[in-house]
Amino acid sequence: MRMGMRLLLGYFLIVAVAGWFVFSIFVQEVKPGVRRAMEGTLIDTATLMAELAKDDLLSGNTQHGRLAKAFADLRYQPINASISGIKKRRNEYLLYMTDAQGKVVFDSAGRAVGQDYSRWNDVWLTLRGKYGARSTQIDPDDADSTVMYVAAPIIHDGKIIGVLSVGKANNTMTPVIKRSEHRILWAGGALLGIALMIGGVMVWWINRSIGKLVRYADSVTLEQPVPLPDVGSSELRKLASALESMRVKLEGKNYIEHYVHALTHELKSPLAAIRGAAEILQEAPPPQVAARFTDNILTQNARMQVLVEKLLLQAKVESRLEIPLAAVSVNALFVRLRESRSIQLERKGIALQYDESDLQVAGESELLDEALGNLLDNAIDFTPAGGSIWLTARAQEEQVLIRVTDSGSGIPDYALDRLFERFYSLPRENGHKSSGLGLAFVREVARLHRGSIQLVNVLPTGTEATLTLHRHFT
Structure with a gap:
């Protein structure tokens, strides 16, 4: 597997694992978070309703008091609300009121009047001055049929004379929970997609930079060096400079050997010409012949001088990296x-x-x-x-x-x-x-x-x- 693909997979796995932990925690917290918010609302409602229901309890006319009349009228006043796309059509609160002994004296559903609720957790604790709440499964075969009740004491002259408990079915919050979970999961998928795209761009850039270095190294191997690539990153730039330095050092021996052979080969002809001219001049030839061979010596000397100067200039340029x-x-x-x-x-x-x-x-x-x-x-x-x-x-x-x-x-x-x-x-x-x-x-x-x-x-x-x-x- 190519290094770029390994980097991409490693990067994506890290992001995926981190995202899974984060989003699983978010999803796990959505349901209890929504229910905690609902419980807080129920507490406020129960406290307010307990104060309103006190007169009905004191009058002994709870079945026809203001609370009963309000719930009766509420049945004929449908709700038509859209909360962030979630439709709300009716009142979802359940309410019952007990006396000081825990006997139900009013039930908004009309089913529990006269029953003894003194053993229910919400009533039991509230009658003893504590915070009372319970979650009860209405249908034993349906785990989603639970109703959360939160109670508040009805107090008169400093004494608890009854309990008012407000309940709401937990499944009424299911659309909110599902919508939140859906949005979180969608955001998580989008984040993973963006992370994958960013990772792909990073890997493409790394592969491109490394590819430049590979082509550069191959060109050196083929003795057809290309310009030192500009790889962008400071680390890869250091690697490119190191490769260039290594190239120069590795070529040093062959470079010198090649130059010595080449220089020897190039100097053979002018040296032979100078030697031949010198041998003829030693024989004291006529002036016109001597002048011709003297010019030949000067020409060959100038040729050697140009060759040496260009070799020095070439060597100076080739030894430079930047x-x-x-x-x-x-x-x-x-x-x-x-x-x-x-x-x-x-x-x-x-x-x-x-x-x-x-x-x-x-x-x-x-x-x-x-x-x-x-x-x-x-x-x-x-x-x-x-x-x-x-x-x-x-x-x-x-x-x-x-x-x-x-x-x-x-x-x-x-x-x-x-x-x-x-x-x-x-x-x-x-x-x-x-x-x-x-x-x-x-x-x-x-x-x-x-x-x-x-x-x-x-x-x-x-x-x-x-x-x-x-x-x-x-």
């Missing part, structure tokens, strides 16, 4: 490119064209100058005399695409996959080869800027290099 980013004007880059290569452009009669741009990129100005300079140098070398080169920049969402397009001969198909290898070079028009480090340097600069570099052929002839960088927002 660079300070600042706003760099694309237009300023184009102006500096034109000024620095003006002599080469005039020598070959190449027209360099570019449009002024107000775009800015996030980067290091010197590295971008060097990288774009390498791209422009390649364009000049492979563009015939009288050709054209275009510098363009275009914004694409949060990125800027800087393109160097020439009207040259294009790139052979066999070389397309090897252009960014160190020391790989194609012959120029003059028959010479470059150091083969220019495009490798551009790739490293793109990596440091978390960007990319791409070279493609364009029709009818020519090559287009696209350096993708991040925009700088002010």
Whole structure:
């Protein structure tokens, strides 16, 4: 099972268990909570009704007193109320009154008059000055037929002369209880759904960030490194930096070995040429021959110097993990490119064209100058005399695409996959080869800027290099 799915399941189980505990407690408390509220209402009602019923009890005319008349009239006055969607059609109170001995002298239902209720808990306790209440099951076979009674004393001259007990069937509160339980369970289901959705988003983000790191690690393994990904989280960013640092350290030995072999290979030709020229000069040839071989020595020496300098620059760039980013004007880059290569452009009669741009990129100005300079140098070398080169920049969402397009001969198909290898070079028009480090340097600069570099052929002839960088927002 994938780690993201495990995280999602673990997160969901934690939320589900916590939700189950919370909601089960809520549901378990709904019924007793409603009944406690009903009991409180019954207490208030019984106390009030006991005060109203005192005169009826003292007069000895409880069957035709004010209390009896009120209940008789109540039967002919239906209630039409809607309480939060719950319909109430009739009075649901049951009431009976006893004398000081617990004998029922009035019953709103008309069934218990004359019966001895002195042993019922509500009457028994109330006659002794205590709080009296009971819950009695009317139908022995129906657990939902219970009625809650709460009693209040009828007091005259400081003495308890009777008891008034008010009751209400517990099942009258069933709609309220069911409605509350339904709402709680619905809210619980919605909360679990939201938690699952949030967990899914979190897992998607984690998988996406880890996927970036995996692709980065795979690219290093395939020796096709991509820019260090921006994973967003500080912890994952530290992991990405650690992977990058590990890559650099693991590549160190192979890096040095490769460079030594490559440098040795590249230096063989100029060293052999210098040695051959020196041997001929030792034989004191004619002045014109000596001058020719002296020029050859100077040319090969300059070639070795350029190679060593580019190797040092390449090594310096590849050893860096991060660079300070600042706003760099694309237009300023184009102006500096034109000024620095003006002599080469005039020598070959190449027209360099570019449009002024107000775009800015996030980067290091010197590295971008060097990288774009390498791209422009390649364009000049492979563009015939009288050709054209275009510098363009275009914004694409949060990125800027800087393109160097020439009207040259294009790139052979066999070389397309090897252009960014160190020391790989194609012959120029003059028959010479470059150091083969220019495009490798551009790739490293793109990596440091978390960007990319791409070279493609364009029709009818020519090559287009696209350096993708991040925009700088002010």
